[in-house]
Amino acid sequence: MGFLLRRLLVYGRWLALAAATTAAAGLYGVLSTREEIALFGGAPHAIEWWEPYVWPAVSFVVVGRVLRMALNRLAGAATETLTRLRR
Numbered sequence: 001m002g003f004l005l006r007r008l009l010v011y012g013r014w015l016a017l018a019a020a021t022t023a024a025a026g027l028y029g030v031l032s033t034r035e036e037i038a039l040f041g042g043a044p045h046a047i048e049w050w051e052p053y054v055w056p057a058v059s060f061v062v063v064g065r066v067l068r069m070a071l072n073r074l075a076g077a078a079t080e081t082l083t084r085l086r087r
Contacts, residue, residue, distance in 0.1 A: 005078050009071065016067035024060035028052055 030037075031052040036044040 001082055005075065005082065008078075009075055012071040012074070013068070016064055016071060019067055020060045020064035023063045024056040027059050028056040031055060 031047055034047060036046045038044040
């Protein structure tokens with residue numbers, strides 16, 4: 001059971017990395033192909049030269065940390081359950 005949990009954590013880390021990379025690439029794709037963005041029908045916002053480079057990095061860090069935090073919570077709950085079953 002411990003082996004399966006370790007495998008789940010390894011694959012989960014790779015999945016979190018892939019999801020964070022995909023989110024950053026998608027955001028870069030949106031920001032680099034548009035000259036302005038109007039969210040929810042609001043006033044258009046002109047995209048500055050630095051935004052296609054900075055916001056994808058920010059989204060990569062945020063999405064990666066959130067997914068790793070969720071994975072760590074899942075691992076903690078699974079470890080507690082395994083510990084309780086061993087008793």
